[in-house]
Amino acid sequence: MRARAGDHTLGRRVRTPAELDGWLGELAPAERAEPVTYVIDPAGALRLAPRRSEHVACVGGAAVPAAGEIGFARQADGWWAVREVSNQSTGYCPDLDCWPAVATALDRVGLPRPDGFTHACVFRRCPACAQVNLVKDDDLTGAVCDSALPGEWNLDAGRW
CATH class of the missing domain: 2.20.28 (Rubrerythrin, domain 2)
Incomplete structure (x- = not known):
């Protein structure tokens, strides 16, 4: 079920590649082609919301260790990998030292990823x-x- 504006937390928590596939499947093809909003929540979990969502709303206003935009690409095996990831969030303005929190969350989900931000702010x-x-x-x-x-x-x- 997709989050609605009245929900406390708008971001979808993603724990597995299958959950990511399901969430991305709910998006229009044009939305899947562009990066989406992400935050790493206080528990260290990855939360996603459509790109034009506010990072702060994605996690219900909680303090977070990392936030930005993330794009995915389908691999030959049919699963998704991280194509691009940034710390671009003017709501949280995270420093570059937030990368380990992002990497840990992506690894926990089981997503192939780059070794650092592909676009660092x-x-x-x-x-x-x-x-x-x-x-x-x-x-x-x-x-x-x-x-x-x-x-x-x-x-x-x-x-x-």
Whole structure:
């Protein structure tokens, strides 16, 4: 059964390759072709929701160790493998050090996966204006006020 907007937690917990196959089978072909929203919930489980879902809603507002987008590709044996995975979540702004939580959750499900993020996002909060920034091209300059951004991750949204 697909989650509805009134549900406390919108994300579907995926424990096995068969559960992933069933969930992906509920999506339209165009939705299956693009990455979907994921979070690793407080218990370390993988939760999925359609791409245009908010990460925070996917897990009912709980603090999480990792969140982002994930895409799957069907393998020759008919099962799914992780094609791409990122930490792209402006709701949680996870640092790159969240990869081990993602890898552990994917391994627990039994999904073949890459050795790291295929698209890594770097987030920093500007100490001058408090805006969250997605760092591009290693430029640690705040997009709103041109102040210097810290070299180290400085957001606490969603961390344990």
